[in-house]
Amino acid sequence: MAAATNAVMGHEALPDFASLVRAHQAMVFSIALHYVHDRSAAEELAQDVFLQLHQSLADMQSAEHAARWLRKVAVHRSIDHARRSRFRPQVGLEDAPEPVTPAAPGDPMLSERLRRLVASLPEKPRAVMVLRYQEDLDPEEIAATLGMPVRTVKSHLQRSLVMLREKAGRAFTPAAGRPDLSREMGEVE
């Protein structure tokens, strides 16, 4: 009955649990990983999210609904985990090794630096950044996922990008014989 209704409404029918796990495990795991910055904690969180899905499978109406649900629960579980463990980056930003070669998108050192910088953000801006740059969601979708006004999402994005530009720029100052990344990166949006 539910499948027929979904078909009529143009929704994709709900796949079985194993297919849902295979289809979305990278998304759920990556949200947790990028949020908590700890691989084993992220795997544990992702597993918990899928177990919660297994218990709520009867409430899922379509594949899209399940994907949205997983994204939302993954973010909220990650925030809860961070609150419980009072997570802070295990290596301080000052201790993180700086790149010795000119940084460019695709550079693993630069990527790690950016991930650490985002991990140092407060809970909500961090979630906004993960959803924006991992899931490529627009501010309206992020607002719906996190249950906050679109204006707040935009403000978090803007402030986080300013902070990233400042800190990433400071890490790659020309004085240290390295390119000024903030200048190279140019303006955002």
Added chain:
Amino acid sequence: MSRLDDALREAFRSQDPGPDFTARVLTAAAGARPKENWWGAPGLRWAMAAALACVLLVGGSIEYRREQEERQGRLAKQQLVLALHIAGTKLNLARDRVQQLNAGD
């Protein structure tokens, strides 16, 4: 699209969990107890509705009887007050009559 955007997208690219992740999740899910959606069970839902209706019926009838008794009590009290009032009036009349007779003697 700026280079910072590109760098962030690159940094936040999705990653796969460990190779045995799917198997671990499926094993854990197989061992997990399904959520007890007791309120959703149709038989139990009807039973709960019937029990609730019974409680409401019994409660309602008890309340109705209590109100009836209260009303009867109020009525009886009013009748008693009236009877006492009549009796008092008659006693007063009798006393006046006796006093008049004594005064005539």
